[in-house]
Amino acid sequence: MDNQELAKLQLYQMIAAIPHGRVASYGQLAHLAGRSGAARWVGYCLRHLPADSNLPWHRVVTASGKLAFSVNSHNYKRQHQLLVSENIHLQHHKVDMKQYQWRP
């Protein structure tokens, strides 16, 4: 198994470790997976996540606390709803990172 697959597995592991009610940023996860600066790679991995995976992908937001989808998209609404179900509410389309960001 090459380093790529290893980083991906580590990434999935970190995402699975995000506690209920907290969020992590793409860049933060890249760093935790041993790939500092590869925030866009994290986005790529999530984009191609199998539908049956049980990862809490909705707990992943941008560094500024915004959701990575356009506000009118279906995915945005879905992620928003999942966050609200965890008692995370958006203010002006943003998560309050000071309050909700996961700090391992």
Next chain:
DNA sequence: AGAATGACGTCTG
């Protein structure tokens, strides 16, 4: 091989 793409981040004005 080189350019384009995207579920990103940071710096600047």
Next chain:
DNA sequence: ACAGACGCCATTC
């Protein structure tokens, strides 16, 4: 606070 410009990484055309 916010939009635009650049920079990044891996992947795809």
